[in-house]
Amino acid sequence: EVQLVESGGSLVQPGGSLRLSCAGSGFIFSDYHMNWVRQAPGKGLEWVAYMKRDGSAKYYLDSVKGRFTISRDNARNSLYLQMNSLRAEDTAVYYCVRDPVRGDGYNFDYWGQGTLVTVSS
Amino acid sequence: DIQMTQSPFSVSVSIGDRVTITCRASQDISSGLAWYQQKPGKAPKLLIYTASTLQTGVPSRFSGSGSGTDFTLTISSLQPEDFATYYCQQVNNFPLTFGGGTKVEIK
Numbered sequence: 553e554v555q556l557v558e559s560g561g562s563l564v565q566p567g568g569s570l571r572l573s574c575a576g577s578g579f580i581f582s583d584y585h586m587n588w589v590r591q592a593p594g595k596g597l598e599w600v601a602y603m604k605r606d607g608s609a610k611y612y613l614d615s616v617k618g619r620f621t622i623s624r625d626n627a628r629n630s631l632y633l634q635m636n637s638l639r640a641e642d643t644a645v646y647y648c649v650r651d652p653v654r655g656d657g658y659n660f661d662y663w664g665q666g667t668l669v670t671v672s673s
Numbered sequence: 674d675i676q677m678t679q680s681p682f683s684v685s686v687s688i689g690d691r692v693t694i695t696c697r698a699s700q701d702i703s704s705g706l707a708w709y710q711q712k713p714g715k716a717p718k719l720l721i722y723t724a725s726t727l728q729t730g731v732p733s734r735f736s737g738s739g740s741g742t743d744f745t746l747t748i749s750s751l752q753p754e755d756f757a758t759y760y761c762q763q764v765n766n767f768p769l770t771f772g773g774g775t776k777v778e779i780k
Contacts, residue, residue, distance in 0.1 A: 587769075596760065596771055596772075596773050596774045597709075597711075597717065597760055597762075597771040597774075598771065599762075599768060599769040599770065599771070602767065602769070611767040611768070613768050614768065647716055647717075654722070656705075656722060656723045656764070657705045657707075657722075657723070657764030657765050658764045658765075658767075658769055659707040659719065659722050659762065659764045660707070660709075660717070660719060660762075661719050661728065663716035663717055663718075664716065665716060666716060
């Protein structure tokens with residue numbers, strides 16, 4: 553069974569930093585591209601970052617470029633999101649999401665349960 | 674960036690009703706569209722990809738159609754477990770973008 557389990561969310565002050573982690577199991581982690589998608593309280597879905605399975609490509613939402621860094625450790629079946637210079641508008645549930653790599657575009661077939669990041673003083 | 678616009682914002686329906694949700698892209702995305710279902714407090718679930726292909730395990734009462742800029746998600750006969758919020762997503766270009774969501778509520 554495919555599982556994605558996020559951790560690391562918490563309350564942080566504006567300007568602070570946080571590192572999210574996602575542990576994948578039940579599939580060959582290194583075969584799949586991975587993403588972070590977030591959802592602010594009561595709002596819709598917003599894609600944040602993408603990383604190719606071999607680490608050769610990364611893409612970011614403009615509003616997080618230069619502040620967030622996506623990374624992965626395929627030996628540990630893990631995905632990370634380093635978040636610096638956090639702002640109130642970054643408050644959201646952050647989901648770790650798998651791309652099925654079907655060659656038909658970038659969509660999301662498995663989602664973690666999410667981890668809540670709250671940016672507030 | 675490609676903007677995705679869904680309508681309606683919400684719809685009130687009864688069990689057994691047919692429901693149609695539309696999604697419009699700000700530019701031609703061919704068949705590069707996915708649909709997701711999200712229930713309160715849960716992660717989204719992939720329903721349809723490439724505009725009309727049903728994800729494994731998704732009931733056949735769900736269907737998708739369209740290409741280019743205009744797309745439709747149809748639920749042929751609404752079941753109690755279908756009350757949820759539905760999102761479309763363009764899958765072609767970064768930044769990947771979602772529609773604002775359509776909430777399907779009980780009448």
